[in-house]
Amino acid sequence: MLGTTVINKTEVSISPVYDYRDTLDASLKVNWRVEDIIGGDKKLDFSKRFMPESLARVEQLSFLNDDEKRILNQIRANTYLTIFGIVEEFIVPFVLDHVRPSLDEDDDRVRAFLQFASEEVKHIQLFKRFCEEFKEGFGSECKVIGPASDIGNEILSHDPLSVALVILLIEWMTQEHYLGSIKDDNELDPQFRSLMKNHWIEEAQHAKLDTRMVESLAGGLDMAAIEKAVDGFFDIGGFLDSGLKQQTEFDLEAFELATGRTLTPAERQKFIEVQHQANRYTFVGSGMVHPKFLQTLDRISPDQRKRIDEAAPVFG
Numbered sequence: 001m002l003g004t005t006v007i008n009k010t011e012v013s014i015s016p017v018y019d020y021r022d023t024l025d026a027s028l029k030v031n032w033r034v035e036d037i038i039g040g041d042k043k044l045d046f047s048k049r050f051m052p053e054s055l056a057r058v059e060q061l062s063f064l065n066d067d068e069k070r071i072l073n074q075i076r077a078n079t080y081l082t083i084f085g086i087v088e089e090f091i092v093p094f095v096l097d098h099v100r101p102s103l104d105e106d107d108d109r110v111r112a113f114l115q116f117a118s119e120e121v122k123h124i125q126l127f128k129r130f131c132e133e134f135k136e137g138f139g140s141e142c143k144v145i146g147p148a149s150d151i152g153n154e155i156l157s158h159d160p161l162s163v164a165l166v167i168l169l170i171e172w173m174t175q176e177h178y179l180g181s182i183k184d185d186n187e188l189d190p191q192f193r194s195l196m197k198n199h200w201i202e203e204a205q206h207a208k209l210d211t212r213m214v215e216s217l218a219g220g221l222d223m224a225a226i227e228k229a230v231d232g233f234f235d236i237g238g239f240l241d242s243g244l245k246q247q248t249e250f251d252l253e254a255f256e257l258a259t260g261r262t263l264t265p266a267e268r269q270k271f272i273e274v275q276h277q278a279n280r281y282t283f284v285g286s287g288m289v290h291p292k293f294l295q296t297l298d299r300i301s302p303d304q305r306k307r308i309d310e311a312a313p314v315f316g
Contacts, residue, residue, distance in 0.1 A: 017215070017296075018208040020108040027115050027205040034122060037198050038129050038191075046137050048189040050077035052181035055286075057278035063267050068259055075142055075254045076278070077192060078134050079247055082144040083283065084174075084199075085127035088120045090152030091167055095120070098160070098213055109212075116209050119202045130195060142254040145243045155236055161217040161225075162232025168214050168296060171207035173287030174200060211296055218300045230304045234311070237284055241315075244279040248272055277316075285315030 044050070049070050053059055056076045058069040099113040134142075145151070155163060178200035182193055218226060252271050256262055263271060287293055289312050297305035 017211055020106065020112045020209075020212070023205045023208045024108060024112040024115060027112070027119070027202065030201045030205075031119075032198055032202075034126050034129060037194055038126060038133070042191055042194070044130075044133055044137055044191050045189045046074065049073040049187065050189050050192040051080060052177075052185050052188065054181045055080070055177065055278065055282045057274055057281075060274045061267075061271060063263075063270070068255075068261070071258050072251070072255050072275075074134075074138060075251050075258070076275075078131065078138070078142045079144060079251060079279075080282065081127045081130050081195070083247070085124050085131075086144075086146060086148040086151055087170055088124050088127075089148045090155050091170075092117050092120050092124075093152075094156060094160075094163055094167065095213075098164075098216075112209055116206055119206070123199060123202070126195065126199070138258070140254070140258045142258075143250040145247050145250070151243065154239060158232040158236055159229050161214070161221070161229035162236060164210065164213045164217050165229065165233045165297075166236050168207070168210040169284070169287035169290070169293050171203055171210045172290040172293045173283075174203045175207060175292075176286055176290055177282075207292065211292075214296055214300070223301065223303075226301045226304055230301075230307060234307075237311075237315075240284060241280060244283060245276055248276040248279055251275060280315045285312060288312040288315060 049056070051073050056073045058064065058072045058076075061069070061072070064072065095113055095117045099110055103110055155166065178196050182188065182196045185193070218229075221229075249272065252263070252268065252275070255271075288308055294305055294308065297308055
């Protein structure tokens with residue numbers, strides 16, 4: 001069901017794209033338990049790569065051998081799920097704050113968002129279990145940016161529509177990662193692919209609910225307020241980018257520790273350049289070009305969608 005956008009000189013009016021009851025019903029049908037997909041005989045295979053090359057970009061580092069590329073790929077996988085765990089820790093309170101003021105208005109809406117929050121908590125638990133198994137199987141330390149509470153507090157200090165746009169980008173981004181890169185890559189570790197599949201089937205509903213959040217927050221705002229919210233979106237993007245730069249340095253440290261190899265200054269420079277851009281694309285750029293994300297921006301403000309289009313190549 002497609003909605004329409006009416007734009008005049010003062011405000012935006014947005015009709016809903018997704019139905020709360022439909023998303024709730026779909027979410028309940030695919031619901032899974034953490035215990036069913038991790039633990040016991042469901043173990044990571046460290047002889048295989050975990051991440052698709054489109055996200056890991058280890059092949060661009062020609063000075064690494066195949067084993068070293070596999071190790072770096074696995075480090076990136078640990079970074080990937082740990083950072084998504086951090087992200088979901090600020091999504092949970094944001095969703096709860098969004099639904100709290102209207103608990104008595106629409107039962108389907110309330111149930112859909114509470115289910116959304118519950119599933120995000122489950123994903124956090126899943127990713128923590130992954131990190132425990134990864135640490136045990138990988139054998140050396142891999143630092144990750146944080147603490148999560150500090151990152152969350154900084155992001156949540158922005159305008160709610162700015163935060164909702166960031167969350168919408170993240171949710172559609174996870175869809176592209178699984179469907180576009182992970183789903184059909186049979187060279188990847190089956191257990192990691194299983195984790196990503198189960199994450200994807202629930203995030204598919206979250207992306208729809210995030211769209212409704214953006215619609216709700218943007219509805220009735222004037223163009224100046226929309227522009228200000230997109231300013232905040234870019235501010236959050238800059239904050240995340242600085243964190244990704246630090247994470248790239250952590251990944252380099254983890255790589256040298258795991259392999260016992262010290263890269264030359266030229267190799268270190270290339271590593272940082274390639275892997276920082278890979279992290280940028282993974283966590284920001286791949287969402288900025290997602291058609292569904294851009295469709296929502298276009299419905300809110302074609303001018304603000306144009307700003308996103310112009311900025312996206314920086315994170316490509």
